[in-house]
Structure formats: structure tokens, C-alpha cells
Amino acid sequence: MSRRPPGSGRRCGGLPCGGTLAPRSDSPLLAKVAGGDEAGDEVGDAVVFASHYAGMALLNGLRAAYQVPGPGLNPNNDIGVFGIAGGGVSAAVAIEYQPWYAPELPVSATVLEALAVDQRSFIDFADGHLGSGFVLATLVGLESQYPEMRLNEKLNPAGRAMADLFRDSCQVPFYYLTPFLPQNLLFTSGIPPADEPDFQHVNRDNNLGRNNPEGDPALRPRARCWSPHVPPTTR
Structure with a gap:
């Protein structure tokens, strides 16, 4: 692409x-x-x-x-x-x-x-709240410049479908499709994205x-x- x-x-x-x-x-x-x-x-x-x-x-x-x-x-x-x-x-x-x-x-x-x-603080705060969709949207944006995050490998089928939608869409209305959804449900590991070890250096680099x-x-x-x-x- x-x-x-x-x-x-x-x-x-x-x-x-x-x-x-x-x-x-x-x-x-x-x-x-x-x-x-x-x-x-x-x-x-x-x-x-x-x-x-x-x-x-x-x-x-x-x-x-x-x-x-x-x-x-x-x-x-x-x-x-x-x-x-x-x-x-x-x-x-x-x-x-x-x-x-x-x-x-x-x-x-x-x-x-x-x-x-602070990226990690934002991801942790938004997860499960009204703007919960912004968590995955943020990760999609970061991955575009940090492919070592290997986001698709960590997402389950539902998470990958949502990430694909975010990769080619604008904020409204798509980022609001999953209000209050705990984002760990989109990951195979079940780890909240704020705590995913492979994301921490990316969060720090973007503070x-x-x-x-x-x-x-x-x-x-x-x-x-x-x-x-x-x-x-x-x-």
C-alpha cells in the first residue's frame, strides 16, 4: 500500500x-x-x-x-x-x-x-469508558509508525475487524462504535492494552x-x- x-x-x-x-x-x-x-x-x-x-x-x-x-x-x-x-x-x-x-x-x-x-495514561483512562474506541484507534495510529507493535498478531478476529475499519476511516462515527467496551476483550492475551509490554516503549516515545x-x-x-x-x- x-x-x-x-x-x-x-x-x-x-x-x-x-x-x-x-x-x-x-x-x-x-x-x-x-x-x-x-x-x-x-x-x-x-x-x-x-x-x-x-x-x-x-x-x-x-x-x-x-x-x-x-x-x-x-x-x-x-x-x-x-x-x-x-x-x-x-x-x-x-x-x-x-x-x-x-x-x-x-x-x-x-x-x-x-x-x-501521556499516551499510556490516556489509553488506561479511556479503556472501558465512553471513548473506549479511541484506545484501539490510538494503537492503530501508533502502529503505522511502529510496526514492531505487531498489533494484528495480538488482536482476536473481532479486534482485527475493528482495527481494519479504523485504518481507513475518520473519527466520527466509527470511533464511537464500542462505548464502555473493555479493550482487553479484543486481544487474544486478555491483557489490557495499557499494560501490554510490547506497547510501553511506543507510549513513552510519544509522550x-x-x-x-x-x-x-x-x-x-x-x-x-x-x-x-x-x-x-x-x-
Whole structure:
């Protein structure tokens, strides 16, 4: 199966999954990220949870915006990045990577909302709750960049069927098909995915806030907040 390059994007139901907004040339550039956006490829929206890939894809998308004829974007104007949930993951990594991966982009601020900062904590919290389907969706996205997870080998027939659906679908409505389902029921071992030994190094590698923390101009909510998918955190 061919892989699109990071930043190529995808479409959901005939509509864009989100993406870069290009206002008039004398205005700042705002990158609005929701769900898969620029990061999407053959694994659907879920690839956004593979944070390194997703962050670089977002920056590649911003670079591409300046190459499109017509808008006449001013490369000296500030760029703001706004990301929600999975889009917040790619936005968070993009702002961490920007100083060395895309130093020519004048990103001055990001606003991040309802994102999973710690992958294992998110998987453990969501498992069996309303957003239980996001557990398998996250694993599908991570496996696209970490094939050593051998996800299909660990899933039972029901789990493999669900994973195949997630690999080529958008978040709504498919990620909500299995509310409150304990995800260990989809695995032959019966081990909850948060405790699967083969997944732990992938979870650690995708935790946020490990790169360029001193130079990160991100704006994050500091009040305690709650989401049916993301564990409560104080930022």
C-alpha cells in the first residue's frame, strides 16, 4: 500500500478533515488542526497519535501553504497553531520541533485543547469508558509508525475487524462504535492494552513535552478540565 508523504492530507466524507487556513496576506497565518488533518494517510485519522510523524506533517503542511500560488501569504507574519484532541498532539509536537525542523516558519504561539500528553495514561483512562474506541484507534495510529507493535498478531478476529475499519476511516462515527467496551476483550492475551509490554516503549516515545520545553510558546489551559476521552490533568 502506498504511503502519502507527511502533509499530504486526506478527505473524510468528501470534506477536508481540517487543515491550514490562509487569510489575506497582511494577516497572521492560523493552522487549525482537528483530528487527522495534514497528518492523515492510509491509516486514516488515527495516525495523528503517532506524534513525531504528525508534528512534522503539520509543519510540512505549513511550508506547503507558502508554496501555493494565489494567497500571497507574507512569510514574515506570525503563525498560530490551534489543535484539539488528536490535532492537539500534532500541534504540540510541531511547536516542539519547529525550532530545528522548520526554523524558517515564524510560529509564535499555539493553543492546545483536550490532548493526550501521556499516551499510556490516556489509553488506561479511556479503556472501558465512553471513548473506549479511541484506545484501539490510538494503537492503530501508533502502529503505522511502529510496526514492531505487531498489533494484528495480538488482536482476536473481532479486534482485527475493528482495527481494519479504523485504518481507513475518520473519527466520527466509527470511533464511537464500542462505548464502555473493555479493550482487553479484543486481544487474544486478555491483557489490557495499557499494560501490554510490547506497547510501553511506543507510549513513552510519544509522550509530549520532551523536546525544547524551554522554548515552547504554547498556551495550554491551566484549570482542571475533564473530557470523556482524556484523563483530568492540571497544566
